[in-house]
Amino acid sequence: MKHQDGFFKSVRDAGLYYQSWMPEGEAKAVLLIVHGLGEHSGRYMNVVNCFVPRGYAIYGIDHLGHGRSDGQRLYVERFRDYTEPLDNYFGMIRDWQPGKPVFLVGHSMGGLIGALYLTAHQAGLAGAVLSGPAVKTPGNIPKAVIVAGRVLSLLIPRMGLVPLQARDVSRDPAVVEAYLADPLVCKEKITARLGAEMLDAMERIRAEAGQITLPLLIVQGGADKLVDPAGARLLYNAVSSADKKLIVYDGLYHEVFNEPEHDRVLADVEAWIEGHSTAGR
Numbered sequence: 001m002k003h004q005d006g007f008f009k010s011v012r013d014a015g016l017y018y019q020s021w022m023p024e025g026e027a028k029a030v031l032l033i034v035h036g037l038g039e040h041s042g043r044y045m046n047v048v049n050c051f052v053p054r055g056y057a058i059y060g061i062d063h064l065g066h067g068r069s070d071g072q073r074l075y076v077e078r079f080r081d082y083t084e085p086l087d088n089y090f091g092m093i094r095d096w097q098p099g100k101p102v103f104l105v106g107h108s109m110g111g112l113i114g115a116l117y118l119t120a121h122q123a124g125l126a127g128a129v130l131s132g133p134a135v136k137t138p139g140n141i142p143k144a145v146i147v148a149g150r151v152l153s154l155l156i157p158r159m160g161l162v163p164l165q166a167r168d169v170s171r172d173p174a175v176v177e178a179y180l181a182d183p184l185v186c187k188e189k190i191t192a193r194l195g196a197e198m199l200d201a202m203e204r205i206r207a208e209a210g211q212i213t214l215p216l217l218i219v220q221g222g223a224d225k226l227v228d229p230a231g232a233r234l235l236y237n238a239v240s241s242a243d244k245k246l247i248v249y250d251g252l253y254h255e256v257f258n259e260p261e262h263d264r265v266l267a268d269v270e271a272w273i274e275g276h277s278t279a280g281r
Helices: 045-054 080-096 109-121 143-155 173-181 192-211 230-238 262-276
Strands: 002-009 015-022 029-034 056-061 102-107 127-131 160-162 216-221 244-249
Touching: 002 080, 015 045, 015 080, 029 045, 029 080, 029 109, 045 056, 045 262, 056 080, 080 102, 080 109, 102 109, 102 262, 109 127, 109 192, 127 262, 143 192, 160 192, 192 230, 216 230, 216 262, 230 244, 244 262
Parallel strands: 029 056, 029 102, 102 127, 127 216, 216 244
Antiparallel strands: 002 015, 015 056
């Protein structure tokens, strides 16, 4: 396995970090990881260790304000500050891996970013896997709080409002401990602007998900406490893909790739990707 990394300039000249893991010999397909809120691309080693030995190349990018990339933590001026750099990076990957089928793998907020990206940029992809996609407005947040958050996003956009709950990422205590100890994982509160931009992005997905037509696999923890598991079903029903599949894992928490049962989850994902690897677009 060969690891490479670097930076490229993106929105407002920010330096964004990227990395890749290459198999020995030529890759048969490519996975593009789109990570979730507050984390970074280096937290997907279970995916890397599953797929790279099987001949897949894996690429990841740290979003603006995340991981090793520039930018204020958990802040974004506009949600397309995530999707535009992703498109730039995808273009780089296609130059590096010409003719190879590429699968987008988006988790949590990365699932929201990925879903929005697919509404306009799916033609070059062979398929997508969305894990615990954050596409549904949280039902446990009162409307008054949402309205107040939108006002603050205009008046004090960089103000931290909502903390992340580390204990809910996985049922594996070692995963939670590593999450808390990871200096590249942001433990600050989500800023008012990012919260408002995420809510707007969720509304866009409800309106535009029908534009998604490529092969799609959605995997969801049935006991997810960080995103509403119902969002996976809503997205599944809303997309226009003729080739789509939803797998809900009863009892699993948010990070299904990091749960004690991750081998079973990754085996399901690998089987699906393997079945679509020869159908590159």
